[in-house]
Amino acid sequence: MTTIPPARRGRPGYDLESLLEVAVKLFNERGYDGTSMEDLSRKLGISKSAIYHHVPSKEELLRLAVAQALDGLFAVAHDADLIEGRAIDRLEHLVRGSVAVLVEQLPFVTLLLRVRGNTKAERAALARRREFDQIVTELVKQAELEGDVRPDIDPAVTSRLLFGMVNSLTEWYRPRRGSTGADLADAVCKIAFDGLRLNRTPAE
Amino acid sequence: MTTIPPARRGRPGYDLESLLEVAVKLFNERGYDGTSMEDLSRKLGISKSAIYHHVPSKEELLRLAVAQALDGLFAVAHDADLIEGRAIDRLEHLVRGSVAVLVEQLPFVTLLLRVRGNTKAERAALARRREFDQIVTELVKQAELEGDVRPDIDPAVTSRLLFGMVNSLTEWYRPRRGSTGADLADAVCKIAFDGLRLNRTPAE
Numbered sequence: 001m002t003t004i005p006p007a008r009r010g011r012p013g014y015d016l017e018s019l020l021e022v023a024v025k026l027f028n029e030r031g032y033d034g035t036s037m038e039d040l041s042r043k044l045g046i047s048k049s050a051i052y053h054h055v056p057s058k059e060e061l062l063r064l065a066v067a068q069a070l071d072g073l074f075a076v077a078h079d080a081d082l083i084e085g086r087a088i089d090r091l092e093h094l095v096r097g098s099v100a101v102l103v104e105q106l107p108f109v110t111l112l113l114r115v116r117g118n119t120k121a122e123r124a125a126l127a128r129r130r131e132f133d134q135i136v137t138e139l140v141k142q143a144e145l146e147g148d149v150r151p152d153i154d155p156a157v158t159s160r161l162l163f164g165m166v167n168s169l170t171e172w173y174r175p176r177r178g179s180t181g182a183d184l185a186d187a188v189c190k191i192a193f194d195g196l197r198l199n200r201t202p203a204e
Numbered sequence: 205m206t207t208i209p210p211a212r213r214g215r216p217g218y219d220l221e222s223l224l225e226v227a228v229k230l231f232n233e234r235g236y237d238g239t240s241m242e243d244l245s246r247k248l249g250i251s252k253s254a255i256y257h258h259v260p261s262k263e264e265l266l267r268l269a270v271a272q273a274l275d276g277l278f279a280v281a282h283d284a285d286l287i288e289g290r291a292i293d294r295l296e297h298l299v300r301g302s303v304a305v306l307v308e309q310l311p312f313v314t315l316l317l318r319v320r321g322n323t324k325a326e327r328a329a330l331a332r333r334r335e336f337d338q339i340v341t342e343l344v345k346q347a348e349l350e351g352d353v354r355p356d357i358d359p360a361v362t363s364r365l366l367f368g369m370v371n372s373l374t375e376w377y378r379p380r381r382g383s384t385g386a387d388l389a390d391a392v393c394k395i396a397f398d399g400l401r402l403n404r405t406p407a408e
Contacts, residue, residue, distance in 0.1 A: 031235060088401065140400075149400045153391045157383060160376050161369045161395055168368020179361060187357045191365055195399030196344075196353045197292065 014044060016054045020068075023061045024107045032062055032111075033118065062111075063121035069108040070128050072101035077135050087142035088149060092193065094139065095166060096185040102169045103181035110170040133159060162192055218248060220258045224272075227265045228311045236266055236315075237322065266315075267325035273312040274332050276305035281339050291346035292353060296397065298343065299370060300389040306373045307385035314374040337363060366396055 014022075026035050026043055037058055041048045055061050076097030080090040102109045112129070115122045136159040143149040149158075165188055173184065218226075230239050230247055241262055245252045259265050280301030284294040306313045316333070319326045340363040347353040353362075369392055377388065 031238070034235070034238065143400075148402060150394065150398075150402055153394060154383070157388070157391050158395065158400065160372060161392060162400075164370075164372020164375070165365045165368045168364060168371065171368070172364050179358070184361070187361050188365060190354065190357060191362065191399070192395060193399050193401045194354075195395070195397050196347075196357075196362065196366075197397045198352060198354055 014046065014050075014054070016064075019044065019051065019054055020061060020065055021107070024065045024111050027062070027065070028107055028110050028114070032058075032115075032122075059119050059121045062115075062119070063124070065108055066112045066115060066121070066125040069101070069105055069112040070125065070132070072105055072109075073098060073132055074128075076101060077132065080139075086148055087139050087146055088193075091136070091139040091143055091149075092189055094136065095162065095189055095192065098163070098166050099169065099185040099188055100181050102166065103173065103175070103184065106170065106173070106175070109167075113167055113170055133163070136163060165192060218250065218254075218258070220268075223248065223255065223258055224265060224269055225311070228269045228315050231266070231269070232311055232314050232318070236262075236319075236326075263323050263325045266319075266323070267328070269312055270316045270319060270325070270329040273305070273309055273316040274329065274336070276309055276313075277302060277336055278332075280305060281336065284343075290352055291343050291350055292397075295340070295343040295347055295353075296393055298340065299366065299393055299396065302367070302370050303373065303389040303392055304385050306370065307377065307379070307388065310374065310377070310379070313371075317371055317374055337367070340367060369396060 022044055023035075023040055026040060030039070035058070037048050037051060040058075040061075041051060044051070055064070077094055079097060080094040083090045083093055112125060115125045115129075117123050117126050133156075137156050140149060140155040140158045140162075144151050144155060169184065173179070179187075226248055227239075227244055230244060234243070239262070241252050241255060244262075244265075245255060248255070259268070281298060283301060284298040287294045287297055316329060319329045319333075321327050321330050337360075341360050344353060344359040344362045344366075348355050348359060373388065377383070383391075
């Protein structure tokens with residue numbers, strides 16, 4: 001009986017996608033500024049020149065990683081925009097879809113939310129985040145105009161608190177801890193749109 | 205005419221409180237791990253031994269800073285606990301009070317929320333944060349038992365989303381941008397307890 005040799009021997013090869021996954025994990029653990037290409041090469045068990053075969057710089061890894069998170073979020077915003085009818089429904093779709101993107105792309109969105117703006121790639125990511133915030137704020141304004149959302153909170157504050165709730169998932173949600181993405185999206189939408197308080201008659 | 209010399213000449217002196225403020229600002233900008241006592245001494249314009257006159261180590265600065273934030277939050281939890289009546293009222297008091305602590309101690313709470321647990325002081329802070337989360341979760345459970353809070357979300361998830369909203373203030377709230385702490389506490393409580401959606405009859 002012959003033993004079939006494993007397809008990959010010794011140090012593993014990486015495609016850009018798997019290289020990016022390891023880079024994002026390392027950036028999240030040590031901070032982007034605190035991670036060198038040397039660290040990454042050690043972690044991957046490949047030479048720096050093997051990394052440079054895929055990407056020209058550390059900044060390009062960051063750019064690709066946060067673009068993946070942002071593309072997911074903007075795709076959801078685009079989907080929401082196609083929903084006809086009321087702005088509150090588009091807003092709810094956007095919140096649910098964003099929770100799904102966070103859950104599916106947790107390390108990538110975590111990195112995006114930690115970006116501080118020291119490099120060109122970081123400043124570009126911050127600009128796209130502001131653009132996304134603006135979309136949310138506009139939807140809240142529109143829903144308020146349509147009489148579906150309470151008018152007594154500044155729409156920009158509402159939009160930030162809403163996504164404060166959504167983005168907090170990157171701090172505490174861990175896959176396989178019970179809650180699925182759909183459960184979490186339900187929880188966020190129930191709290192945000194209908195509130196925690198049960199409306200009860202004083203008599204009850 | 206004689207010129208009165210300024211009371212403080214050359215390098216300024218610091219008491220522990222003002223030293224702590226500068227340290228917290230630097231930790232937030234560069235990360236705790238990324239800040240050395242050398243950096244701090246340069247920033248303060250005093251020698252390292254002048255810093256060691258106040259505190260034995262960088263870790264002690266961190267411990268003092270996060271303790272200040274935690275003491276504020278636990279004082280609010282203690283106040284809330286004294287409120288007689290329904291758990292939902294204690295929960296609302298806790299949320300409002302926490303927003304006030306965040307607004308008043310913004311850099312200190314920001315540092316607390318970024319603590320990752322690499323040193324003894326950080327692990328102790330994380331343990332106290334978990335203790336605080338537990339207090340919030342218990343209040344949510346109690347309010348649910350009393351029939352005041354919706355029973356269809358896991359109380360631990362509710363508590364994390366609620367404080368996801370509160371803690372997001374450290375990401376976007378800047379003093380003198382219009383909203384006061386009381387406005388923000390109102391906004392958080394309106395969304396969290398009563399929801400964004402206006403309850404309208406289909407007929408309107």
